[in-house]
Amino acid sequence: MKNIKLTIEYEGTNYSGWQIQENAISIQEVLEKALKELLKEKVTLIGSGRTDAGVHALGQVANFRTNGSIPGEKYKYALKLLLPGDITVVDSREVDLKFHSRFDATGKVYKYIVYNGELPRAIYRNFSYHVPYNIDIDSMVKGSKYFIGTYDFAAFMAAKSEVSSTIRTIKQISIEKKGDLIEFYIEGNSFLRNMVRIIVGTLLYIGYGKIKPNAIPNIIASKKREKAGPTAPPQGLFLKEVFYP
Amino acid sequence: MKNIKLTIEYEGTNYSGWQIQENAISIQEVLEKALKELLKEKVTLIGSGRTDAGVHALGQVANFRTNGSIPGEKYKYALKLLLPGDITVVDSREVDLKFHSRFDATGKVYKYIVYNGELPRAIYRNFSYHVPYNIDIDSMVKGSKYFIGTYDFAAFMAAKSEVSSTIRTIKQISIEKKGDLIEFYIEGNSFLRNMVRIIVGTLLYIGYGKIKPNAIPNIIASKKREKAGPTAPPQGLFLKEVFYP
Structure with missing residues (x-):
């Protein structure tokens, strides 16, 4: 028995998201089918976490156990x-049999891209959120500092999510302007459903001047979804990297 | 009567190219249909030149004459x-009635992107040419110098093209490495069919060590297509800008 760890890049545009579901094509399903074709054996892929429809990944991690004899580093070529x-599949390797992509993950970095030009751009359309308004970067940077730390982030979770605890730790947020693009990097130990997109939506509200940077502590303390900004759309979001010990 | 100049960005992936043709959807056709819907009048778009299937544009230019009363700068919003x-449509404006996108163009810059990593990457797949081999950038830069000037570029034209003259002027070629990406910028007065892609294919042959940088003058002098390198694939190519006096 081998345990194989895959690092996966995908464009989420044409998928219902990472996780297998009925009546829609998921990334997990396509990968499991390819593995079945390769191994002549049904395997179950364990992802580090879900990504929603339209969300991309540069470094999603998933593992599976197999009786197949293919060396771990060969999967990336065969797939x-x-x-x-x-x-x-940008990397593949054999790992300890106990390795579990979700339980063992100690952190994740997401990237979110806003295209801040006046008119929509064909090339960016599936890889950014088009915002034609003036955005004050300095205010967003100020606001981002209030997220760093361990808090109950219930206000930054999709309504109706079921989860045992809404306490999470945000380690770092950086915001970089590159021409017409604004890139957000958000690192945390783990994230609630839609958490990154709601944080970005809230930071953008600060950027537009709709709320003040120092409003963030009160929004967090409220634990109410409706106090935070809107959920930024999926096509700007990339799961960049998953960390393991 | 007004003459309207449009600057257009497009992803060429799902089109048969710029120019209208039967049994395939072109970018020109989609734009003309949108203009007809807007103006309730059939107009003919004059493009600065064709782009092939799968080729993108960041700044294609096209103009059309219309009896419509819409101010030139409003088209970009209406379309x-x-x-x-x-x-x-990233820009629109009214121009002199005599302006002609093709005849008045004094130069063009194309960008070509090579992704030079070992394995294919989902995010880049429609926007770059994946080359997994070692590429010697310095040799390519040396080779690129031999293209600068006015020559008969018949060796760098798609076979069977019909054109009155194959003499063209290349003004500048720059090659930049950005991480795993190699960006080529090629500026000239005008280009033969597939000329940019054959130049890139030939520069890559230099980069692989298949031919020497100083082989270029002989290839140009041969005027034979088969002496040059292969035509690099369309998805790495972007028409970046068209120049006018």
Whole structure:
């Protein structure tokens, strides 16, 4: 028995998200089918976490156990021939049998891209959120500092999510302007459903001047979803990296 | 009568190219249909030149004459609602009635992106040419110098093209490495069919060590297509800008 860890890049545009569901094509399903074709054996992929429809990944991590004899580092070459162009395995290796992509993850970094030009741009459309308004970066940077730390982030979770605890730790947020693009990098130990997109939506509200940077502590303390900003759309979001000990 | 100049960005992935043709959807056709819907009048778009299937544009230029009363600068807003997301008008303005996008163009810059990592990448797949081999950038830069000037570029034209003259002027070629990406910028007065892609294909042959940088003058002098390198694939190519006096 081997335990294989895959690092996966995908464009989420044409998928219902990471996780298998009925009546829609998920990234997990496409990967499991390719693995079945390769191994002649049904395997179950354990992802580090879900990504929603339209969300991309540069470094999603997933593992599976197999009786197959293929060396771990060969999967990335073999799967290249069995996967569509919008799902690519950028690394593969054999890991300890106990390794679990979700339980063992100690942190994640997400990237969010805002395209801040006046008119929509064809090339960016599936990889950014188009915001044609003036955005005050300095205010957003000030606001971002209030998120750093361990808090109950219930106000930054999709309504109706079920989860045992809404306490999470945000380690770092950086915001960089590159021409017409604004890139957000958000690192935390783990994230609630839609948490990154709601944080970005709230930071953008600060950027527009709708709320003040120092409003963040009160929004967190309220634990009420409706106090935070809107959920930024999925196409700007990239799961950049998952950390393990 | 007004003459309107549009600057257009598009992702060419899902189109047969710029120019209208039977049994395939072109970018020109989609734009003309949107203009007809807007103006209730059939107009003919004159593009600065064709782009092939799969080739993108950041700044394609096209003009059309109309009896419509819409101010030139309003088209970019009005067309936003009538075009699919992969074709966007980034600028529009009224120009002199004599302006002609093709005849008046004095130069063009193309960008070509090579992704030079070992494994294919989902996010780049429609916007770059994946080359997994070692590429010697310095040799390519040396080779690129031999293209600068006015020459008969018949060796760098798609076979069977019909054109009155194959003499063209290349003004500048720059090659930049940005992480795993190699960006080529090629500026000239005008270009033969597939000329940029054959130049890139030939520069890559230099980069692989298949031919020497100083082989270029002989390839140009041969005027034979088969002496040059292969035509690099369309998805790495972007028409970046068209120049006018």
